[in-house]
Amino acid sequence: MFDLIPFRKRNEELFGHMLKSFNEVFEQNGLFTLGEGFNSFRTDIMEKENAYYVEAELPGFAKEDISIEYENNQLTIKAKRELLTEEKDKNEKVIRQERHFGEFLRRFYVEDIKDDEIMAKLEDGILKIEIPKRSPGKPGRNKIEIH
Incomplete structure (x- = not known):
């Protein structure tokens, strides 16, 4: 029925959880990694004899919203979404407005x-x-164009 944990103990547990989450973010070689709680996306990475192949799920993104860069042995894929949905009734009153x-x-x-030979294309998300x-x-540095 009721949560019987004293208020102080609940705050201590919350702080401990926040501290643990913060430490997990910076655990691997000091680099920022994205876990389940962060804005991330699924990827598959395959290695073959002459190349690596990366497939990233980015449904709803246009190629203009995605940037890929390679610098200091780091391949970075970044996708940015700015979407505004607005619905109005017949009197032009806003009845729903959502921002993503x-x-x-x-x-x-x-x-x-x-x-300098990295190739990228966006197809069906x-x-x-x-x-x-x-x-x-x-190591090299290069910005990759999406076809």
Whole structure:
């Protein structure tokens, strides 16, 4: 019926949970990682002999809303959504208005690739990226165009 946990104990548990979540975000090599509670998206990564293949689920995004960059062995995929839905009745009174704003981000560590030959295309809500491999060398920097 009622929550019998004392108020102070409840606050301590909440603070502990928040601290744990904060620490999890920065655990892996000091890099920001996105878990279930963050704006992330599903990806599949496959490795073949000559290339890596990334497929990211980004339904409802146009290619203009997505940016892909490669810098310091980090492949970054960022998608930004700004959507405003407004419904009015016959007297032009707003009866419903919804806003959806968000930024979705994933980063992957990838080395020894031909960064100037990365290919990306968006098809039916799936972003497909082909990342050709090269022999080991120095990291590059490149902005990838989506076709």
